[in-house]
Amino acid sequence: MSPRLDNGISDPAHTQVATVPAVPEQHSTDRLPDSQSLTPETLTDPASAEQIAEAVEADLFDQLQLPEIPPYDEVGPLDARALSKTLFERLENLEEGTHEYAYVRNTLVELNLALVKFAASRFRSRSEPMEDIVQVGTIGLIKAIDRFELNRGVEFPTFAMPTIVGEIKRFFRDTSWSVRVPRRLQELRLDLAKAGDELAQKLDRAPTPEELAKRLNISSEEVIEGMAASNAYTASSLDAQPEEDDTEGALADRIGYEDHGLEGIEYVESLKPLIAELPPRDRRILSLRFVANMTQSEIGEELGISQMHVSRLLSRTLGKLRKGLMIEE
Numbered sequence: 001m002s003p004r005l006d007n008g009i010s011d012p013a014h015t016q017v018a019t020v021p022a023v024p025e026q027h028s029t030d031r032l033p034d035s036q037s038l039t040p041e042t043l044t045d046p047a048s049a050e051q052i053a054e055a056v057e058a059d060l061f062d063q064l065q066l067p068e069i070p071p072y073d074e075v076g077p078l079d080a081r082a083l084s085k086t087l088f089e090r091l092e093n094l095e096e097g098t099h100e101y102a103y104v105r106n107t108l109v110e111l112n113l114a115l116v117k118f119a120a121s122r123f124r125s126r127s128e129p130m131e132d133i134v135q136v137g138t139i140g141l142i143k144a145i146d147r148f149e150l151n152r153g154v155e156f157p158t159f160a161m162p163t164i165v166g167e168i169k170r171f172f173r174d175t176s177w178s179v180r181v182p183r184r185l186q187e188l189r190l191d192l193a194k195a196g197d198e199l200a201q202k203l204d205r206a207p208t209p210e211e212l213a214k215r216l217n218i219s220s221e222e223v224i225e226g227m228a229a230s231n232a233y234t235a236s237s238l239d240a241q242p243e244e245d246d247t248e249g250a251l252a253d254r255i256g257y258e259d260h261g262l263e264g265i266e267y268v269e270s271l272k273p274l275i276a277e278l279p280p281r282d283r284r285i286l287s288l289r290f291v292a293n294m295t296q297s298e299i300g301e302e303l304g305i306s307q308m309h310v311s312r313l314l315s316r317t318l319g320k321l322r323k324g325l326m327i328e329e
Helices: 003-007 040-044 046-064 077-092 099-111 113-123 130-147 156-175 183-203 209-216 220-230 260-276 280-290 296-303 307-328
Strands: none
Touching (some): 077 156, 099 113, 099 130, 113 156, 183 209, 260 307, 280 296, 280 307, 296 307
16 A cells, blocks of 8 residues: 555554645646647647646645545555545535535545445346446445535445445336336335245245235235236236247237127127017018128019118118117117
8 A cells, every 4th residue: 555545544443544734725737738738639639638637637636635545446445434534524625516526526436436336236136237236326325425424423334335225226116117116016015025935935835815914914905906016027028938838829929809899799689689579581681681791682682572672671670670779778
């Protein structure tokens, strides 16, 4: 570890941090390039821009009189805790919105990323990519840094960990469900899963809704509602292939189609007794017209009457049936 970092920690336990001197009024600009050398070509050149950024960062580092910080992945937990305390002390004396404030705040974030990775490792079994979990946990770390108060006497990792874990859990609660359900049902799903596992081990079988309700001190209706809501956690693709031992096809092949004939089944059942009361010739005309799909001329030839006569008989029969349906309604 660098001498400046050792000087910032007075005892072996790394719990006491030396007082940070005040920011000097005169800022050192020895590392900054001369203003005459700042041409458009210099600013657009990647190498020159990187040198300028490093010079500005080094100048800020000197202005804030901070202990030298080695690469973040080389800082141990105790050193990170001691350095964080030093940076929080400096952060309290800086005005929010300034470059100095942003620099110290960003340094705190990078210095404590190990907390985020440790919290994210608890959720490695989830289906979400670890990069996304770390990113969400970093948001929780930033919120913890903004809310932390050094004078409360609480160590920052102790304060930050619940905020980081809570942000990750909120991410899973809001995004991992295929269909958004109320938070009450989301929590009920977890309770049902835990109670179901415990009862299954105790009873050596799957518990009934009544047994789950008794275990959780809720009604059977709430248990059934929670079990139905659990189906919204994950969604299956219609094109998903079945299991190896499943002889049926994909789910899309097993979904029924809409039968438009169902809409008229009520009318068909209502017409049956009315049609049975018709004279035989009228019933035959209806059968030839609507079952055999014959034209009125063909029906006339079949019965030995004119097409006009068939039309009058058909109109009279349909009117009679329509009137009978209206009376029944």
